[in-house]
Amino acid sequence: MNTPPDFDPARALPGALPDDARVYAYAGSRIVVAGSEDAPRIPTWREWKAAGADGAVHGLGALGGTPCVAVTLRDDEVPAGMHASGLRALFFRIPDVDVSLAGRASQVVEWDRTHRYCGRCGTPMLDQPGERSRKCPACGFTAWPRVSPAMMALVTRGRELLLARSRRFANTSMYSALAGFVEAGETVEDCVVREVREEVGLEVGALRYFGSQSWPFPHSLMIAFTAEYAGGDIRLDDDEIVDAQWFAPDALPPMPPSVSIARRLIEATAARLRAA
Numbered sequence: 001m002n003t004p005p006d007f008d009p010a011r012a013l014p015g016a017l018p019d020d021a022r023v024y025a026y027a028g029s030r031i032v033v034a035g036s037e038d039a040p041r042i043p044t045w046r047e048w049k050a051a052g053a054d055g056a057v058h059g060l061g062a063l064g065g066t067p068c069v070a071v072t073l074r075d076d077e078v079p080a081g082m083h084a085s086g087l088r089a090l091f092f093r094i095p096d097v098d099v100s101l102a103g104r105a106s107q108v109v110e111w112d113r114t115h116r117y118c119g120r121c122g123t124p125m126l127d128q129p130g131e132r133s134r135k136c137p138a139c140g141f142t143a144w145p146r147v148s149p150a151m152m153a154l155v156t157r158g159r160e161l162l163l164a165r166s167r168r169f170a171n172t173s174m175y176s177a178l179a180g181f182v183e184a185g186e187t188v189e190d191c192v193v194r195e196v197r198e199e200v201g202l203e204v205g206a207l208r209y210f211g212s213q214s215w216p217f218p219h220s221l222m223i224a225f226t227a228e229y230a231g232g233d234i235r236l237d238d239d240e241i242v243d244a245q246w247f248a249p250d251a252l253p254p255m256p257p258s259v260s261i262a263r264r265l266i267e268a269t270a271a272r273l274r275a276a
């Protein structure tokens with residue numbers, strides 16, 4: 001998810017929200033939307049109040065000057081006249097800016113739901129002024145929203161690129177770049193080398209940063225690289241990878257949707273290899 005260019009992430013809530021404020025509310029892990037099932041949309045504050053809806057309100061920032069809030073509801077608490085949906089199911093059905101802000105909101109709500117009590121001593125936590133954090137009044141433990149770095153690596157060899165099919169992919173014909181979570185104590189660069197070695201048995205070097213993307217399922221930050229093949233033969237980790245092959249840039253298999261950084265990474269690299 002890319003941050004909309006006219007979004008200002010100031011966290012503070014205005015004294016009273018205007019009627020047109022945008023409400024990104026979650027009932028459990030599902031986002032609450034107004035409109036019909038066929039034409040979902042993000043409710044305004046006026047609609048939210050008219051529905052008698054409630055919940056804990058967190059400032060997200062402002063989009064083009066319009067305040068945006070995240071709201072935490074109980075798992076089964078869907079306001080009258082609205083419905084709840086998985087965020088992924090709303091891709092391409094609500095505007096990209098709403099997908100992006102809903103992704104932000106989901107991470108704030110997830111943090112709100114999972115950090116009510118101190119993880120060290122169990123005392124109820126208190127919101128801290130001036131930043132999005134909570135502190136335990138008994139032992140001083142402080143918690144911030146969690147972000148989990150993950151890396152993505154697209155390996156190239158001459159004019160070919162390596163794509164793999166993960167066991168996790170729901171779409172069984174789709175291929176993508178390799179990816180994995182950064183482990184404690186590791187740099188992202190270490191992680192690229194380790195994951196490529198573990199998943200397909202290859203050695204890589206010449207890492208080049210491509211870009212990053214917040215991925216709120218539930219709180220990843222995907223950091224994408226290209227890397228050059230430096231040795232070895234493909235040897236699959238059968239627990240993770242079903243298939244991995246070298247592809248020519250003009251003969252690519254089905255790929256992830258364009259909302260993902262994986263697709264942009266593959267397309268940009270394929271274009272570079274075609275031009276080489």
Ligand SMILES: [Zn+2]
Nearest residue numbers: 118121136139
């Ligand atoms: Zn504590």
